[in-house]
Amino acid sequence: MSGPHCSNLDLDTLRAKFYQLHIAVEQSPAATAITDTEGRIEYVNQRFLEVTGYSREELIGKTPAMIQSGTTPEAVYRDLWQTLRSGQVWRGELQNRKKNGEFYWEAEIITPVRDDTGEVVRFVAVKEDITERKRQEEELRLLASVFQTGQAPLITDSEMRIERVNQAFTDITGYLPEEVIGHTPRLFKSGRHDQAFYTQLWRDVLETGHWQGEIWNRNKYGEIYPLWQSITAVSDETGKVRHYIGVFHNIAERKRLEEELEQQATRDHLTGAHNRRAFDTTMRKAIRQAERSDNTFSLLLFDIDLFKSINDQHGHDTGDSILKRLATLVSQALRSTDMLARWGGEEFAILLQDTTIQGASIFAERLRQQVAETRLHGLNVTISLGIAEYRRGDGPEAMLARADNALYRAKRAGRNRVGIAGAHA
Template structure:
């Protein structure tokens, strides 16, 4: 103790030093806090900000001290939010909420804030302490999840499985297409929907591509709850974790039955004769060219028939074109009923038709032609008796489509010259007539 110093001064100095030390420690703790902190006076003017506040906003202390938080406002937060904030603080209560603010560089960011009134010894509010947390990433993730949830429920049919293909979740569009409710499929595998139309090789290719590339898409036929088989366009994606291990599979699909129906209708329009429903000349040409290619590869023969209705012009002239058209349609149906699934009937033009008989020798084609000629002659078409003349030729190595048509046409011509209602064979070397 110094001479003249009062005894209490030593204690006061020591306490003041300890208090300053504690205050300094508190200051360091707030300054180094990972949470942005600001202290304002009761008018909202900033008196203190910590380093995290500077890091988040991009401003310096000199730019912030003495200003109000209005300088970091985005202008996009509704006014009622601020009215509620100040009404809460004016009532001496703590305010909690989220604000959309703007950094110095113009970038928008979300903050979750807690603003607390600070009172003096007399209970008067003298400051506000704002503790802020940047929740921009959380808000982005929440928004993304909301979008995904919306897409999941309003988009295409979707199912999610675990790594073992056990179904974990499906959406309403899935139920609309398959007929299965979520509780009926959870824990089961997509084998439940197999139609039986695909062999094991199809699924092996699908899974090989999925596991190799993480994605597969294509057309697949499934069976719904009611037993109906229908076509889908399906996309399957493997979802992997940070270690690269598959955690889930996500399948998205839609029913393409209507598209398939339209495709079939367009195909028929492009390949079928509009009056009779038989194949048209274009489809016939394609089929014969394929038969030629196949015959060149394996040496299997095929036969071509060309026939027309005898005296058909007089039928039209006497009974009208409507009757003639109906005879063409009825004849097409009768001939079609006599064919195998591999045979092809086409309307060549007018009352002339062609028949392609794959894997058929000349003798078998002749027997078929004779039987067909007799059936037509014995049938009444629109109450009328009609007959047909038929020319036959067989594929020979080196033949072209034109070669076949020319020989068949020559045979048909000789059948007509021989009195009609007959069959003529043109082998390229000899011709003979089979008479009625």
């Protein structure tokens, strides 16, 4: 009696343990599947159903091919089956497809199950959904690739202490990472911007989360250079700023090209003096300023005496050299606020800011004398000058006409002279 009784007790215990095991597997957070040796599904747990979107009826008797995405290389599956058929455990990552067509990633461990004789009779697959992890890894890879571009990113904490830079940062600034990490970007201030500039910059960052624009910095060697920079505030889920990310690149070459184009647009190609277009713009601006204030200015027109004879006797190359030398000589006598332009041929114009007719006369006489005493390209050259001071109501044409008349009178009086436009000339 005792034997069968014990046998029934053992069987009940076994059933209870099996039921407990079934419940544990069924409620496991890891998707679990059991297949036969051909890969046909015999069992899946609840988590497997939740992940794939299929029902048990749709999966039982099928192979995992129905959830394959088609993106996993065939070599991965060949390795999987070779490993399992050799009786080894396979570990790997697969991209699969849910019933609704959505791709997802799984980390899988597939284990061969042996019978009492040691023969493999089933496989047990335990899967972990790693879609989010793969997304984060891809995001980090993208960020890493961005971080290693020619752009120079700069990451700081909320107190603006630098945490990370890249090689492009070192190439542009000259600073190695260990020389700047822990410091603030104040290290790079050039002195070219006033406090109002930085106040507005940070107001934009704090109010909108972003700023971008041109900024001048100083590199490790003391050189000041222009950058195009963007600054972004990175906040946490509570809205508190945790980091600032700055991305910049050197625009010195672009600025050089812009200046070169500006030079070409506003400068005379032979002498380097301003051209008529640039002079006209500056003169109109000077008139507007004079109209709004008590300031005045004077206009000088001058040309080289008997320049045609110089060209005829010595050739146009000599004439061109004299024009260039003369422009250089006059430029050296001007203040930074004054302006010299080649008006055409051998004729030039000078705008003397904040200068009365008396001051302009003194300047013109001194310039006339200096040119007469200087040999230009080995030749003695003289100039004649005409001066007009701005008077209220003058337009550019009226001033130019008065200065031109004064120049004409200087020529008629024997050249190498200064002509002054009178109050009613």
